[in-house]
Amino acid sequence: MGNLQTNLEKYADLILRAGLNIKPGDRLMLYINQNSLPLAREVTKRAYQLGVDGVVNRFTDGAFTRALLEHGSETALTWVPDWQIQHDISAFEDNCHRLSIYAEDPQLLKGIDAQKISARSKATSMANRPVMRYTLENRVKWLVVAAAAPEWAQTVFPDLPVETAVEELWRLIFKATRVDQNDPIAAWESHDKSLKIHEKWLNDQNFASLYFKAPGTDLIVRLPAHHIWKGGSAKTAKGEKFIPNMPTEEIFSMPHAYGVDGTVRATLPLSLRGSLIDDFSFTFKDGEIVDFSAGQGEDVLRELLATDEGAGRLGEVALVSVSSPIYQSGVLFKNTLFDENAACHFALGAAYSENILNGATLTDEEKREQGMNTSMIHVDFMIGSAELDVTGRRADGTEVPILRAGEWVI
Structure with a gap:
């Protein structure tokens, strides 16, 4: 795969210049989790080098989500605060563009009651409808990319040791996104x-x-x-x-x-x-x-x-x-x-x-x-x-x- 750090830097540059077409004065909002932090840090550094006026992030963690669905009350499952929605809307109105970095476990919620998952998903989807319009209608520049995560890599390559599986997943991500090419x-x-x-x-x-x-x-x-x-x-x-x-x-x-x-x-x-x-x-x-x-x-x-x-x-x-x-x-x-x-x-x-x-x-x-x-x-x-x-x-x-x-x- 070559040097991971070098490829992460190339990936970040590609995301910002070709993907989001970032211009000086733009702002950026990152949707990330713990597995995407190495890439998110490179994106943030490169974004400031390219002249953005600010980078903010919306951080989540799979363990948080599973804890909510396993132990949360009915009220907790359906609670999506309006101030969170208004935060995103205000950011998009303030020239923020959206980057989502996928690095999840495909089977994170295995064994969780489907009705609980549905209740949470329905509540978040309903609350986020005003936010979704910004991407569905291309009101902002937006991009979805991926970063290798141990749980995801082991799901894709169950017969490989975890470190080898992560390396192989990164190799395939870099190939699919053309990061492995000279230009x-x-x-x-x-x-x-x-x-x-x-x-x-x-x-x-x-x-x-x-x-x-x-x-x-x-x-x-x-x-x-x-x-x-x-x-x-x-x-x-x-x-x-x-x-x-x-x-x-x-x-x-x-x-x-x-x-x-x-x-x-x-x-x-x-x-x-x-x-x-x-x-x-x-x-x-x-x-x-x-x-x-x-x-x-x-x-x-x-x-x-x-x-x-x-x-x-x-x-x-x-x-x-x-x-x-x-x-x-x-x-x-x-x-x-x-x-x-x-x-x-x-x-x-x-x-x-x-x-x-x-x-x-x-x-x-x-x-x-x-x-x-x-x-x-x-x-x-x-x-x-x-x-x-x-x-x-x-x-x-x-x-x-x-x-x-x-x-x-x-």
């Missing part, structure tokens, strides 16, 4: 251009619907009339470029919330709320999940779908080729940031405003009328494989192959 920023500029080629082609096609076919999957996904495909870099309402996820290999848009019919089978496990959901599938009618099953974690999945009316509908459709370096690695990361960039996927819950024309200015009622899903959740699940075919259908019935055996046709 990571130039590598990301080239990658972004490639993603934009697919983005433009899909937008030019203006498909009315998509058809997904694979073992266990036979699904029609209608698209809103004014849907927009996005991939790679995004722009804020003020026109500032940023990259929301590192790594990223997806081109994504918005399904019509009431236009999904058929059955879809997940091809990778989903790490959710500290639990693992595996071997699961959904059946849709008129956009709504009318049946589902899971070989593992069905109780957690049931609670997720009960979050609100939009939780049982789709908010995102994303296309990823199996030539993705993450898919080619053959590693199951048990982490959505990585696994979603290994395979085509959908998301349950909220859609992104950038995926529909003038989405940031639409009222909630106008969004619903145009087929945009709203929800307190946004949870990705993977459905791609080398057996998946995706076909685009135009309004006149013309069919155009998009993916065959998991690979781009274009």
Whole structure:
């Protein structure tokens, strides 16, 4: 892997310059835990070198969360102070941009009552809706990255000693984010251009619907009339470029919330709320999940779908080729940031405003009328494989192959 410290410095520089496109005068808010502190410290140092006016952090710890869910009262489980929400809103209004560093244990909450997890998640999701708008509507620059953590590494590599597992996970993170290349920023500029080629082609096609076919999957996904495909870099309402996820290999848009019919089978496990959901599938009618099953974690999945009316509908459709370096690695990361960039996927819950024309200015009622899903959740699940075919259908019935055996046709 080379020198970890050198790679952390390169990673921090990449995050700030290519990911968040930090400018002098910007401010930065970090969402971190104890495992992400080494990277967070490098990010903070580099941010000040680049001229930011301030760095603040929102710190959490897995043990805190587990203690709350194991021993907290009903009142404690649902307590999300308004001053905490106002803190985040005030920060974003004060030119703070958001960096989330994932370094969690995928099975942190294993054995915890699913109803307790759901109650806590629902309370935090509800309270944070005003905060979520800043990222869902790209009002600020925001980015999600990952840092290796011992618990995560041992989940991915259970047969390796913990130190070796952490080293291997860091190696894969640096490879997926192109930190291991001589000029990571130039590598990301080239990658972004490639993603934009697919983005433009899909937008030019203006498909009315998509058809997904694979073992266990036979699904029609209608698209809103004014849907927009996005991939790679995004722009804020003020026109500032940023990259929301590192790594990223997806081109994504918005399904019509009431236009999904058929059955879809997940091809990778989903790490959710500290639990693992595996071997699961959904059946849709008129956009709504009318049946589902899971070989593992069905109780957690049931609670997720009960979050609100939009939780049982789709908010995102994303296309990823199996030539993705993450898919080619053959590693199951048990982490959505990585696994979603290994395979085509959908998301349950909220859609992104950038995926529909003038989405940031639409009222909630106008969004619903145009087929945009709203929800307190946004949870990705993977459905791609080398057996998946995706076909685009135009309004006149013309069919155009998009993916065959998991690979781009274009």
